[in-house]
Amino acid sequence: MLTFHSEDTKQRRPRIELDGGRFVTPHECPERVDMVIDRVRKIGLGEIRAPRAYGLEPILAVHDHGYVAFLEHAWDEWGAAGLEGEPIPSIWPARRLRGDRIPNSIEGRIGYYALAAETTLCARTFAAAQVSKDIALSALDHVVQTGEPAFGLCRPPGHHAAIDQYGGYCFFNNAAIAAQRALQGGMGKVAILDIDFHHGNGTQDIFYARDDVLFLSLHGDPRQEFPYFLGFADETGRGKGEGFNVNYPLLGGTDYAVWANALEDALRRVRAYRPELLIVSLGVDTFELDPISSFKLKSDDYLDCGRRLKALGIPTTFLLEGGYAVEEIGINVVNVLTGFEGS
Template sequence: MLTFHSAATQQRRARTELDGGVLVTPYECPERVDLVLERVRRTALGEVREPDDFGLEPVLAIHDRDYVDFLAGCWDEWQSLGRQGEAIAWIWPTRTMPGDVIPEHLDGRLGHYALSADTSICEGTIESAQASKDIALSAVRHSLTTGEPAFGLCRPPGHHAATDQFGGYCFFNNAAIAAQYALDHGLGRVAVLDIDFHHGNGTQQIFYERDDVLFLSLHGDPRQCFPYFLGHAEETGRGKGEGFNANYPLPPGTDFATWASALDDALARIRAAGCELLVVSLGVDAFENDPISEFKLTSDDFSEVGRRLAGLGLPTTFLLEGGYAVEEIGINVVNVLSGFEAGTAA
């Protein structure tokens, strides 16, 4: 399987994340890429290739122009204010302050465009986000033109990024950008399957009123897990999109048998919907030892996940999302990809 990777994804080296009331070193770190890449090469998964530069047009097909401009200029503006740390939002529009007028001051705009306080903006953030979406686009283009699977070693991840909000370590929604690219190049319907422990709130928001993208997400119950305010089973789409959004919220401690039952239901929906391409938001933080997740999948289980995905028989693009048990992330990611290849060959 072809892997797309760029060293530019590691330009973002954030130092701060708000966790439990203190600022800690972020769980989403550049070393994640190193470990996945090392495992890809050690297992001889396939060629590793640099992505092409697709510019901003595919990004603007998904994200608001003012939001993109904000991300591009935020770090320089933050520094111009004489701030010493990284840019972190500390006030938001709320139920009593609807935020109909976007503030001029950077602190206000940070609150407007941030969905959570876990994610800072630092030097290299926009450069890494641009490289990450180019990786996703190169991978999906390969799947479209050859019918072969491809893996995009994306960093930052993307599935929490909404039309005009960042958070959960995400800035551009790589999976949504890839799906839209496929539709713009002739496909009629694409499935985006999110297997990250955390709900893909951004992807859901982007496609919630559309019937050309079937979005399905297996994740921790939002009553107990980030992002808390989206991801319930009752959220099934709106208007034309009714029936094209499927959430599988699962309780803490979920084992593979329970998780796999939800996966099988999602795969059946993909088959029934007549999708022509599968984009997998490949988070491996459902792993039993992940520090910020609460499912119980083992490394061997991820191989079986890949085999089941292969059973769809669709051109498939994998894009890296979460996974923070850093020692095992390479094993778990490549187990999914190797399992997919084994399932395809069977």
């Protein structure tokens, strides 16, 4: 299987993350990329290619223009305002505050566009997110042109990035950008299957009122897990999108037997939808040793997951999302891909 990768994704190097009331070393770190690409090379998964540049147009096809401009300039504006450290929100337009006015202050705009406080902005965030998007689109184009599967080693991840919000380590929604490009290229229907531990709230937000993308997400129950305020089973779409958004919230401690039952139901729905393309938001923070998750999947389970995905018989693009047990992330990600390849 072809892998798309760039060392430029490691330009984003945040120093802090808010976790449990403490500032800690960020879980979403450049070393994640090293572990995955080392494993790709070690087992000989296939050729590794650099992505090509696609510019801003594919991003603007799914994200708000003002939001994209904010991300492009936020770091410089923060410094120009005489502020130190890494930008982190201190207030949001929460209930009974107005959300229809965007502040002039950079501190206010960070609160307007952020959905959570754990993810700081830092130098080169915008550049790294651009490269991550390029990786996703390069993988997509390979699948569309050849019908062969491809893996995009995206970083930062994307599935929490909504139309006009960042958070959960995500800035541009790579899976949504790729799906939109496939549709604009002539496809009629695309399915996005999100198997990350956390709900793909951003992807749901982007496609919630549409029927040309079937979105399915297996994730920790939002009563217990981030992002807390989206990802419930009764969120099934709106308008034309009714019935095309499917959530599988699962309790902490879920093992592979329970998780695989939910996966099989999702795959049944994908078959019934009959998409021309499947995009897998590939998070492996479902792993039993992941530091910020609570499922109990083991490394060998990811091989079986890959085999189940292969049985769909649909052209498939894999895009990296979460997975923070850094020592095992390479094994677990590549196990899905080798399971899919049948090797």
